[in-house]
Amino acid sequence: MKPAPRLPEHPPRLWKDAEPRKAYDVVIVGGGGHGLATAYHLAADHGITNVAVVEKGWLAGGNMARNTTIIRSNYLWDASAGIYEHALGLWETLEERLGTTVMFDQRGVLNLAHNLSDVREGKRRVNANQLNGIDAHWLTPAEVGKLAPVLDVSERPRHPVHGATFQPRAGIAKHDYVAWGYARAAYELGVDLVSDCEVTGFTQTGGRVTSVSTTRGEISAGTVVLCAAGHSAVLAEKLGVRLPVQSHPLQALVSELLEQVLDTVVMSNAVHVYVSQAHKGELVMGAGVDPHIGYGRRGSFHVVEEQMAAAVELFPIFARAHVLRTWAGIVDVTPDASPIVGPLDAAGDNVWINCGWGTGGFKATPGIGDVFADSVAHGRAHDLVAPYALERFTTGRLIDEHGAAAVAH
Template identity: 70%
Template sequence: MSPHAPGADLPEHPDRLWSATEPKASYDVVIVGAGGHGLATAYYLAKNHGITNVAVLERGWLAGGNMARNTTIIRSNYLWDESAGIYEHALKLWEGLEEELDYPLLFSQRGVLNLAHSLQDVRDSMRRVEANRLNGVDAEWLDPQQVKEVCPIVNVSPGVRYPVLGGTFQPRAGIAKHDHVAWGLARAAAALGVEFIEHCEVTGLQVRDGRVTGVETTRGTIAAGRVALCAAGHTSVVAATAGIDLPLQSHPLQALVSELLEPVHPTVVMSNAVHVYVSQAHKGELVMGAGIDAANSYRQRGAFHIIEQQMAAALELFPVFARAHVLRTWGGVVDVSPDASPIMGLTPVEGLYLNCGWGTGGFKATPGVGWCFAHTVANDEPHPLNAPFSLDRFVTGALVDEHGAAAVAH
């Protein structure tokens, strides 16, 4: 490792990528939440803006929440200009992130295939392809035979309940190894001076004369010049302590993996009609996601009826998986806003910044969020790419309505 590589100057144990630290009395910036978004924000605050007196607080362990519980899909083929802008920025960063962090993220651009099963699906999908192309996002429309060429194991028989009429394909999309992403970002941020404080739950925000002054935690009070909230569904809980009522609902999102299999699934396949999305991880397990549980909850497990529907959907598309065994299931907690788009920017409290409401799309946006949110925190104004996602759009009515617009918002 060169002396200037990320992590080269870390005072770490041989088995750690970053040092565990005790909280100091104060920091220039405190970031609440050590998931992908919090880690990326810390990294780009230090790298792009030279702000290194930063603490990232995590109530559990680093990247132990949604970052460890997602299905790792990365894509940017969203319909609306605002969404496509920030997700395409993220994808371009993904394409160079492994080299930049000098860490194996296992970023695999195997493409994402979104299937169409009805004439309305076909119309919506073709519309999205054209919108993507206008925004410089790679997108193709495939007929059923071309779908079969991209993914030979998909059932394109016309006699099934939801026949495949075609699909959109984004070749640059793919997957990455979520824990490697977290470790790489933490290692690089720590090398630049950022501190990580685990098992430190934020229980309240200190506000004086309309400005945030620090955070109350289970490990004492920490003063802060600025506070950035990256706690997903729990962002609303923390923000409420400063008198901010966020328009968020939290739901469990079901995921599961199979036993290890030989490589048989070459891409990522998503279907809105049967509502399942499937990829094959680097080790060989099938990784499957489904729709959110309708109940509001912070539980990190899925309901059995969701699992049953998920398996039925998967077998509709992939009969070859009929004898595969489910290895384990789990749930993540997704925070959903009224227009299914994120909330990212300033708040009525000076020095307090929001990054939440990503629903099921948070992982794919990780580096783009970090880049833009770091800019927002450092300059006290939104980056142009996250300006449309401000909290006040729910007052002005300038919504970015992604409900169903992106054909499975995962």
């Protein structure tokens, strides 16, 4: 097994928290990965620098700080493959673009098959991926065992491994380094980053939103961009729009620091767990979302218990590991398990929304930042996000990725 890489050090101060000004060309609500990436691309690619990113807590302290950092593009449908593959291509050059390390480690992702249905679905996905130019392969149990020797690929488990899809270019990154990189780059281009600034309402005049009310004062806005993940429905309701989005806690956990034993990411829908080993050595594990709707960040004990049982079934050696800590984020889930990206016309002709990524938001960060900024700058949806318009829920042109998102990822 390869040794864990040494973590690079960052300077102690990358940006300064701004005092919000009275007016901006663009106000982005939500200082997570998507909000910061959108702000960066607006400034870097379109010359729009009179931008404020307002965050009710600390910058990148929501889902960006609570995700499990898996990056992949092996989605089934063309629309999903398009945006995630675009993002993966940008991940591969992100350190050069931002001028900082993000520790993107292309160790590959295995999606295990445990029954005939899994095998058929996996091979279907591989074929669809290859047609879209995405690196995807079908592996036998023996080949899976070579990639992940600590995985039990014998016939002993209750759900034996019958094969797996494998995407070699997939991997993990250091989530806080990604956020800091975008924040620093946006700040250096003139974007104001405003933390501890909760949005409490909006002023609408003549079919437009003219200002954003916050706990740090009223801010006039030429364009309003909502990138608030699990709290998007709450913000949209303040604008008189009811989104087809539900918010659920999503739990994950890490073990104590261990020697490197797992050099790839392993995901299983049937056993319902996914596992990777972080750069420092801890095992990072997660499963599906809690079934209840809510905004709590602790989740339910039985979900942790079930994902531990699943992990030990797949990796018997992990029974000796100790859980160090658990946490939860708030994910926003749509009926077709795909995001909503585009103009929020019902709220005014200058409001844009980016939400509904469920458990897949982190991996999309560079791609959605790029194309969402392009959409806002030009006043029309970029081709890669055009299928994700809110109107698809009335036209019936859904993008049903439930098969790809049955386990959190």
